Structures are given as C-alpha cells and as structure tokens.
Amino acid sequence: MKLIIGISGASGVGLGEKFIKKLPSKIEKYIIYSQNAKTVLKKEENRFFLDNSDISAPTASGSFKCDSMIIIPCSMNSLAKISCGIGDNLITRSAAVMLKEQKKLILAPREMPFSTIALENMLKLSKLGVIIAPPVLGYYAKSETLEDMEDFLIGKWFDLLKIEHNLYERWRG
Numbered sequence: 446m447k448l449i450i451g452i453s454g455a456s457g458v459g460l461g462e463k464f465i466k467k468l469p470s471k472i473e474k475y476i477i478y479s480q481n482a483k484t485v486l487k488k489e490e491n492r493f494f495l496d497n498s499d500i501s502a503p504t505a506s507g508s509f510k511c512d513s514m515i516i517i518p519c520s521m522n523s524l525a526k527i528s529c530g531i532g533d534n535l536i537t538r539s540a541a542v543m544l545k546e547q548k549k550l551i552l553a554p555r556e557m558p559f560s561t562i563a564l565e566n567m568l569k570l571s572k573l574g575v576i577i578a579p580p581v582l583g584y585y586a587k588s589e590t591l592e593d594m595e596d597f598l599i600g601k602w603f604d605l606l607k608i609e610h611n612l613y614e615r616w617r618g
C-alpha cells in the first residue's frame with residue numbers, strides 16, 4: 446500500500462507524527478509537511494519526505510498511483526484550498542490528484558468551533574467522497590491518559606485505511 450500523509454499547520458502536528466510512527470513498516474509512506482508544520486521526523490525505511498514546495502514530486506501526478514491520502518491535522522486553510530480545487534503546494538496538489546483519480550482521501554480538520562465556511566467546505570468534500578474524520582474522542586474507549594486518547598484517534602484513522610491494529614478497545618455492547 447502506498448499512502449500519502451500530509452501534515453498541515455493546525456494544532457496537533459504531534460498527533461500526525463505519532464500516526465506515522467504507529468503505521469506498519471510494510472506501508473510505503475510519502476510524507477509532506479506544509480511550511481507551517483515545523484516539526485520534522487527523521488528519515489526511516491519506507492518513508493519518503495517530500496518538499497511541500499516541490500509540485501513536481503511524484504504524488505503531484507495521477508500516474509504515480511497512490512492508494513490513499515490522509516491529512517493530519519488539516520488546517521482550515523488547506524481544507525478551503527482543497528474544496529476549491531486549489532493545488533498551490535504539494536499537499537493541496539496531491540489532494541486534488543486523489544480527488545480527480547477518485548482515490549481515498551481522508552481529512553482530519555482541527556479547529557474549534559468550526560465556522561460556517563469550514564462546515565460548507567467539509568460538506569462539499571464529503572459529497573465528493575472525501576472522508577471527514579476530525580480528532581474527536583469517543584469516551585467509551587475508557588482512555589485514561591493523553592496517549593490513550595491519541596491511540597484511540599489513530600486507531601479510528603487506521604480503521605478508515607483498513608490497517609489492522611490494537612490501539613483501542615472496541616465497543617462490544
């Protein structure tokens with residue numbers, strides 16, 4: 446599986462990084478940080494760090510054939526650009542490619558509260574098949590620490606990507 450991970454400049458850049466660390470090593474990871482996402486992970490096997498200003502990178506083309514893309518966290522700025530078809534950096538261009546190729550695109554918008562504009566952008570993208578999966582906790586998971594809470598969120602994103610995991614206890618009724 447080839448997976449693009451975009452990290453934009455919303456609060457929660459650390460959560461995006463933790464998501465990457467928990468991904469199985471067999472997944473090919475193409476990681477793009479926006480200029481506003483300051484923290485950078487060290488290069489490891491099966492990870493390719495792409496420059497957000499390099500719109501000639503492989504993920505900028507549909508011919509690269511990526512399976513899925515997830516943006517954690519997704520700023521309202523990146524959300525707005527994606528919903529309007531603006532591809533002025535590698536994250537937004539790669540998302541535009543996923544849309545045109547009808548591939549799986551997951552956004553984790555981080556803002557509180559959401560403006561009407563942001564909600565309209567999410568609705569528009571949802572109608573196009575984009576999965577809107579913000580970092581919202583489920584209290585049934587009985588999380589006790591911040592790490593448990595983050596594992597719950599990462600587990601929910603893994604579920605959407607069909608990645609096996611044991612990161613949170615499932616509701617059994």
Ligand SMILES: Cc1cc2nc3c(=O)[nH]c(=O)nc-3n(C[C@H](O)[C@H](O)[C@H](O)COP(=O)(O)O)c2cc1C
Pocket residue numbers: 452453454455456479480481482519520521522523524555556
């Ligand atoms: C400390 C800090 C926290 C921020 N948190 C958020 C946030 O949670 N959500 C958001 O949409 N923007 C947030 N912003 C604003 C974005 O960084 C800003 O809109 C930026 O233009 C996003 O660019 P990008 O989408 O290319 O990463 C934050 C900015 C700072 C400095």
